[in-house]
Amino acid sequence: MTNPCPQRAMRDDQDFWRMRGLLLDTVPISPIGFNWDMRRLDGKRFYEADVDQNWPPARPIQLWETGDGRLAGFVLPDGGGDPHLNVHPDYRHLEGEMLDWAVAHLGEATPDGRRLEVYVYEYDVLRQRLLAERGFQKTEYWGMIRHLRLGEQPLTQPTVAEGYTVRTTQPQDMAECQLMADLLNAAFRRDFHNAQEYHNFCRLAPSFHPDLDLVAVAPDGTFAAYVGVPYDQANRRGIFEPVCTHPDHQRKGLAGALMQEALLRLRALGAVDATVDTGDMLPANRFYDSMGFTEAYRGFAWHRRF
Numbered sequence: 001m002t003n004p005c006p007q008r009a010m011r012d013d014q015d016f017w018r019m020r021g022l023l024l025d026t027v028p029i030s031p032i033g034f035n036w037d038m039r040r041l042d043g044k045r046f047y048e049a050d051v052d053q054n055w056p057p058a059r060p061i062q063l064w065e066t067g068d069g070r071l072a073g074f075v076l077p078d079g080g081g082d083p084h085l086n087v088h089p090d091y092r093h094l095e096g097e098m099l100d101w102a103v104a105h106l107g108e109a110t111p112d113g114r115r116l117e118v119y120v121y122e123y124d125v126l127r128q129r130l131l132a133e134r135g136f137q138k139t140e141y142w143g144m145i146r147h148l149r150l151g152e153q154p155l156t157q158p159t160v161a162e163g164y165t166v167r168t169t170q171p172q173d174m175a176e177c178q179l180m181a182d183l184l185n186a187a188f189r190r191d192f193h194n195a196q197e198y199h200n201f202c203r204l205a206p207s208f209h210p211d212l213d214l215v216a217v218a219p220d221g222t223f224a225a226y227v228g229v230p231y232d233q234a235n236r237r238g239i240f241e242p243v244c245t246h247p248d249h250q251r252k253g254l255a256g257a258l259m260q261e262a263l264l265r266l267r268a269l270g271a272v273d274a275t276v277d278t279g280d281m282l283p284a285n286r287f288y289d290s291m292g293f294t295e296a297y298r299g300f301a302w303h304r305r306f
Contacts, residue, residue, distance in 0.1 A: 010061035027235040033145040035086040039230035042205040049196040081108025114306040121299035136302040146293035158257035163219040171202035183223040187244035216254040225254035238266045240276035
């Protein structure tokens with residue numbers, strides 16, 4: 001019998017826009033976090049110092065299409081061993097085949113062999129069963145996606161610590177882009193962020209919204225905190241990513257003030273809701289609770305070694 005949803009490798013930017021369209025189309029008919037938000041895919045494409053160097057991607061990305069050419073789902077790796085399944089809910093019967101492809105073609109090399117890790121929300125009983133059948137084991141590592149429906153939710157006017165100012169970013173200014181790279185490296189204890197990748201994302205990513213890209217500026221002119229809110233215009237949803245504060249400026253309420261300002265701006269735009277992702281860090285989760293993101297969905301990483 002002919003496979004009604006044949007699979008093939010991703011080819012080009014036309015496929016990218018089809019993948020992005022699937023993510024947008026499935027937001028209203030899927031649980032929170034079921035598929036990637038389009039901001040993550042935008043980041044893969046545009047948050048690069050050279051947006052064309054590895055595009056089409058060096059990593060394998062596989063697509064499943066219906067008989068009449070519509071995109072039913074796709075698998076792409078975030079890291080070397082972290083496959084992500086994104087699928088239209090009408091085609092969940094393909095998920096076993098999608099996982100089999102990931103097992104055969106993806107994986108991160110480790111001293112003990114190849115490793116795969118798939119992150120699954122606790123509500124997703126089907127995917128957990130499919131993983132268990134293929135030898136994956138649930139780990140203790142968990143994360144959380146939080147959801148806030150704006151509606152009539154009371155919103156707080158932000159109060160900014162003395163000496164600091166809140167404003168939108170100016171990503172057309174490369175000096176300011178370098179300030180952003182410095183902040184991200186310090187806040188996340190990294191060394192690879194650079195001015196050009198941020199400049200490219202702000203210039204090219206459809207999800208970037210200039211009125212929702214907010215910084216707290218320190219008295220010395222450096223960036224003390226940052227909240228970026230890519231915007232899903234089609235579904236009127238704000239996606240808080242990232243939220244960070246420089247270690248030298250913590251415990252001043254700066255990230256909270258930026259989030260409060262962003263929520264006010266989202267409401268003014270006509271946004272319906274907002275989401276924010278976090279890992280298993282308890283202080284971060286308490287912080288997002290305090291900001292009103294109280295509808296939460298927990299997920300766990302499932303591992304398999306070969």
